[in-house]
Amino acid sequence: MEYKTIARRCEARFIEKKSEFIGYLCPVQTEEQAVAFIEEIRAMHRKATHNCYAYILRENNTARHSDDGEPGGTAGVPIYEVLRREGLTDVCCVVTRYFGGILLGAGGLVRAYTKGAKDAVDAAQIKCMAAAVKLLVTVDYGLYGRLAQIFAEHDARIADEKFADNVQITLFIREENAKSLVDKLVDSCNGNIKVEEVEKINFDFA
Secondary structure, X not given: OOEEEEOOOEEEEEEEOOEEEEEEEEXXXXXXXXXXXXXXXXXXOOOXXXXXXXXXXXXXXXXXXXXOOOOOOOOHHHXXXXXXXXXXXXXXXXXXXXXXXXXXXXXXXXXXHHHHHHHHHHHOOEEEEEEEEEEEEEEOHHHHOOXXXXXXXXXXXXXXXXXXXXXXXXXXXXXXXXXXXHHHHHHHOOOOEEEEEEEEEEEEOO
């Protein structure tokens, strides 16, 4: 099963009618990690008026959001909706607000918290993760030239190549494409190729 998440933490900030909004986005895999991130941002911004958040996890299909004192439905839900629309999971977003003295109204708050989350997402490096197999391919130099086209046809991603007595190639392939790739490699090399499965892993095919 493929899913989208982010590569690393990021932030974005803007001013709306003298209120400062700071959006933070962090990759998390468990509810404990999400809560720890929220508490970290709260500690960083003790004097902020609000630290509203939302997170979505693959673990137990968990999703949570909080308005943190803003009028109901004007902060946590808009943040959550940005994450959901972007198709992201295993992420936590906190939007911090320093009140500037001018009321934004319900509609203004929804727009501001939506922008806070969206700006953070736009600053993030998106990863498209999929169930993959890591393979080690060993082949003679004479057959090496045949492999590039086969790898490209199967969207195999080469991680490393070693050139010694023969060529050793470490690559990642989507799990559902692995058998087809191996069969094609063996066929094109008339069996004169060694393919070993190293491990099953989630890999970024973005």
